[in-house]
Amino acid sequence: MGKRTTIMADPELLLEARSFAKDQGTTFTALVHDALREYLENHSRPRELPDWVGAFSSGESWGVEEQNRQLVEGLDPIEGWSPNRADLAADARVDRSEARTG
Numbered sequence: 001m002g003k004r005t006t007i008m009a010d011p012e013l014l015l016e017a018r019s020f021a022k023d024q025g026t027t028f029t030a031l032v033h034d035a036l037r038e039y040l041e042n043h044s045r046p047r048e049l050p051d052w053v054g055a056f057s058s059g060e061s062w063g064v065e066e067q068n069r070q071l072v073e074g075l076d077p078i079e080g081w082s083p084n085r086a087d088l089a090a091d092a093r094v095d096r097s098e099a100r101t102g
Contacts, residue, residue, distance in 0.1 A: 002033070 021031040 002029075 017031060018028050021028045024031070
């Protein structure tokens with residue numbers, strides 16, 4: 001059951017609407033309900049997301065499982081999380097060899 005409300009409308013428009021409802025074999029209430037529904041469906045703007053939504057998306061899915069896997073791989077038993085030590089060790093070897101030759 002719907003909620004009762006009061007509207008202000010042109011008396012001639014109301015008479016025409018009541019007559020039209022009777023000719024269609026429906027009630028004035030059903031006519032008004034259908035007309036409001038149709039109007040809203042045809043005149044409502046589509047709901048758009050704000051411009052900033054997705055602004056930082058890389059296009060790749062990086063789920064929780066993958067994030068957890070990468071974090072666990074970076075854990076050191078003593079120091080906790082740190083950058084990839086293999087890459088750091090390789091960089092240190094290159095720096096030392098350059099210092100010797102330079």
